[in-house]
Amino acid sequence: MGGDDSAGRLVRPFTLTGGRTRPSRADFTLITTLMAVDPPPVRAPRPQPEQLRILRRCARPIAVAELAAHLDLPVSVVVIMLCDLLEAGLITAHPPHPVSARTPDLDLLQKVRDGLGRL
Numbered sequence: 001m002g003g004d005d006s007a008g009r010l011v012r013p014f015t016l017t018g019g020r021t022r023p024s025r026a027d028f029t030l031i032t033t034l035m036a037v038d039p040p041p042v043r044a045p046r047p048q049p050e051q052l053r054i055l056r057r058c059a060r061p062i063a064v065a066e067l068a069a070h071l072d073l074p075v076s077v078v079v080i081m082l083c084d085l086l087e088a089g090l091i092t093a094h095p096p097h098p099v100s101a102r103t104p105d106l107d108l109l110q111k112v113r114d115g116l117g118r119l
Helices: 049-057 064-071 075-087 106-118
Strands: 033-036 091-094
Touching: 049 064, 049 075, 064 075, 075 091
Parallel strands: none
Antiparallel strands: 033 091
């Protein structure tokens, strides 16, 4: 039978969000890129332990989905904590770049292909 994982720390998601179930912002997507602000603002509140884990992971750009996977937490919980960090000025969030609805110029693509073939 499976072993008891008593060595692992169990923290209920609602304790990480202060009981909140909805983020204060709706602009986070799974591919929003996050980055910790370095140095942090002088007047920023002291981060909680889980927020510190997020800030360490955000030392380099990381997507929301990737961060949630690293933390082994539901995306919804991570987004609520990210809202707090963003409002405190501890992280920056960059939305994904919109993809052009235009179809590629077939003539240009053929010229590029032909030019590469001549190399």
